[in-house]
Amino acid sequence: MSSSNPLAEDTTRASSGAKKLAYLVCLQGAFLAATYFVGIWLTTEVQGAAVTTPEVIEHGIVSSAFAVLTGSVGFLAALQRRRGVALANLVLFAVTLVGGTAGFFFLANNSDPTVISVTNLTMMSAVGFGMPISAYSLATLMGAARGTEHEPMSGVSLMTYMALVSLALTVVAGALTLSAAFYMEAVVIHVGFAALTVSLTLGVLILSVLEGSENRLRTWAPQRITFALLSLASISIAGADGVITIYGGGVSYVVVMAEVGVLAYVFLMVVSGAPIGFRLGRRT
Amino acid sequence: MAAGAIAWPKDEELGSLGLKGLRMTLSLCYANFLLYLVLYITGMYINIYITSGVSTISIGNTLNVFHMLIGTLNFAICFIVMTVGFLYGMRRVAIFSLGAVASIIVATIGGLLFLSLGGGRATSSSLTLVGGWTMSALFMLALFLSYYATLKVMRAIRVIEAVSRAR
Numbered sequence: 001m002s003s004s005n006p007l008a009e010d011t012t013r014a015s016s017g018a019k020k021l022a023y024l025v026c027l028q029g030a031f032l033a034a035t036y037f038v039g040i041w042l043t044t045e046v047q048g049a050a051v052t053t054p055e056v057i058e059h060g061i062v063s064s065a066f067a068v069l070t071g072s073v074g075f076l077a078a079l080q081r082r083r084g085v086a087l088a089n090l091v092l093f094a095v096t097l098v099g100g101t102a103g104f105f106f107l108a109n110n111s112d113p114t115v116i117s118v119t120n121l122t123m124m125s126a127v128g129f130g131m132p133i134s135a136y137s138l139a140t141l142m143g144a145a146r147g148t149e150h151e152p153m154s155g156v157s158l159m160t161y162m163a164l165v166s167l168a169l170t171v172v173a174g175a176l177t178l179s180a181a182f183y184m185e186a187v188v189i190h191v192g193f194a195a196l197t198v199s200l201t202l203g204v205l206i207l208s209v210l211e212g213s214e215n216r217l218r219t220w221a222p223q224r225i226t227f228a229l230l231s232l233a234s235i236s237i238a239g240a241d242g243v244i245t246i247y248g249g250g251v252s253y254v255v256v257m258a259e260v261g262v263l264a265y266v267f268l269m270v271v272s273g274a275p276i277g278f279r280l281g282r283r284t
Numbered sequence: 285m286a287a288g289a290i291a292w293p294k295d296e297e298l299g300s301l302g303l304k305g306l307r308m309t310l311s312l313c314y315a316n317f318l319l320y321l322v323l324y325i326t327g328m329y330i331n332i333y334i335t336s337g338v339s340t341i342s343i344g345n346t347l348n349v350f351h352m353l354i355g356t357l358n359f360a361i362c363f364i365v366m367t368v369g370f371l372y373g374m375r376r377v378a379i380f381s382l383g384a385v386a387s388i389i390v391a392t393i394g395g396l397l398f399l400s401l402g403g404g405r406a407t408s409s410s411l412t413l414v415g416g417w418t419m420s421a422l423f424m425l426a427l428f429l430s431y432y433a434t435l436k437v438m439r440a441i442r443v444i445e446a447v448s449r450a451r
Contacts, residue, residue: 020371067356068363071360072363072364075312078308079308101353104343104353107343
């Protein structure tokens, strides 16, 4: 007869639930990246958006998937009694719905500057704040899956969140640059937060190396360092594209800037604990 | 089996969610019915008072935006209930909700067809009317399927409560 420990069973079930939810967060992150990229493409390359424009339909589909996944993550986290993740995602869900509603109004009146500004700001707020929220959700859930939920936050994790919040503010300020009334202020804020993001990502890289070298076994976490390095490269390229856009003009650089900006977000997500990658370190 | 132990009913789909989680899901299902009602009322208002004559409706009409917002929330809740069903081992809840999700997707396509082909009954093509009818019929199907998913959640709650009381 086999004996079972109810406490161990509960822990295993909670860990399995957290891992499943973490995969849902990864999917949410993927749709956030797609929503942002198609949205930027739509803003810069498509004139006279209408409900039947293929790019609008694509943006509608990926953003709906992002909204639905955000709502799902929020509710499932509530079921698992993870209050922080639930609250953050349900608030993000509400912001996303506001962005969607602004988008519907924009489709009816796509030449009014106020409607354009409100649409850009609400949508970019949903995308921007979705970045740190999804990273926080992922790190919390992966911590729960690994059983390290109650350990103190490491320096790398803290700096990764700060970099993502800074990236979010960069994105929101970037949306404001499209408004003629706030152009100058928006550019200054955008550049300022972009520089802060680059600095913080550099900090993530340095702290990843230092935390690895302080390890008792003297083995580095190569995966985290590699992704921090890739993130720094992406955000630096995005910054360079921004400089070219200001001096040379041309909206194609804005698209590239958004594309590599999204890459920086994805790499920072991996640094914060996404369950993607390989065990490169040798076990001793 | 040990003396005094209560057996869980074998034919019931109780899932692994627990009573508290099931009650939360049931509350969500009730909220969804409220959304179905609002969706029905706004849809009927648009049908009878806006598009019944020669008038058309555009995507930016305030009532239409409200209707679409409620539709998005309704879709999100059906999707959440479906995910709960799949993740916590309630097959019937998952399948009924999947049906509701699929119905709402096709209904949305019908709605977009209606809007993009004129947005009116008298002045538009027969394809516009097809879009409108698709939206109405699949709305009813989604409501029916959501109702069954809710019944299954209610059943699981009652069985768990009964077994807990017997204990």
